[in-house]
């Protein structure tokens with residue numbers, strides 16, 4: 001039967017069919033990213049190679065939220081940081097924006113991976129005086145959604161330290177009892193001096209609530225946690241340099257010379273073990289390092 005429509009009507013109908021097909025293809029691509037059939041990097045490379053392909057027509061915000069680890073808040077922060085307008089399509093990105101977006105995906109890939117293979121248990125370790133306690137306190141203050149574990153220890157409180165807040169200060173008998181009762185997830189004698197351990201129950205309760213739990217512990221403890229839960233995330237905090245580490249230890253002024261020497265000996269061994277960790281973060285600036293650890297913990 002002859003087509004009774006005018007040529008403009010035929011064109012409009014064809015354009016509408018093409019638009020519907022393109023929308024379907026974009027939806028399929030987004031699903032492929034969400035289901036991990038292809039990586040976001042691969043989709044972005046396809047879009048850049050052929051801006052007229054369905055991937056090229058995808059807007060950057062819908063591309064970002066196709067990645068399961070990126071919600072709307074994170075999406076908006078990324079767009080702002082990379083200075084990309086929300087109306088931009090992948091195929092229309094400028095060369096600097098392309099590079100920035102690809103670099104972002106490559107650098108952040110570990111934390112954008114779906115969490116289902118990792119538990120919510122995160123360990124922060126590193127040599128003495130690198131700033132573990134300082135970074136952990138910053139996280140506690142600025143990321144209240146993360147539960148910071150309070151350890152038990154046989155060492156005496158330093159000035160300003162509060163029982164139950166900084167540590168549970170216990171004597172040797174009580175520490176032995178906690179071990180015998182299975183109350184500690186891990187425990188170790190640190191710097192060949194005092195004993196420290198992670199109370200198990202508050203951690204299990206926080207994990208059961210779906211919260212991320214951060215343990216600020218030593219290398220021996222980190223190894224025990226890894227053995228108990230291979231899916232835990234291990235983060236190693238590094239000083240900007242060895243000299244800076246010594247300066248921080250001396251500057252803190254909480255140990256005498258003998259204790260400092262003992263701690264620095266342990267620090268050398270700990271630094272040599274950093275390869276066992278999933279991530280390394282340099283504590284050059286407390287807020288920056290804390291935010292990086294919090295991001296890895298999410």
Ligand SMILES: Nc1ncnc2c1ncn2[C@@H]1O[C@H](COP(=O)(O)OP(=O)(O)OP(=O)(O)O)[C@@H](O)[C@H]1O
Pocket residue numbers: 126127128129130131132133134135248249251252283284285286
């Ligand atoms: N990014 C930083 N820049 C400068 N000084 C820092 C930084 N982070 C921490 N410090 C300082 O370094 C000292 C050691 O920090 P902190 O006590 O947090 O270390 P730690 O790793 O918990 O040590 P330890 O394992 O011996 O308990 C403190 O005086 C702290 O204020």
Ligand SMILES: Nc1nc2c(ncn2[C@@H]2O[C@H](COP(=O)(O)O)[C@@H](O)[C@H]2O)c(=O)[nH]1
Pocket residue numbers: 125126127128132151152155186187188190196197198216217218219220221222
């Ligand atoms: N294995 C564990 N190590 C712990 C724990 N809590 C703290 N620590 C580590 O001890 C040293 C010394 O701490 P300080 O407060 O006396 O300076 C430090 O490296 C901590 O990370 C723990 O529960 N288990």
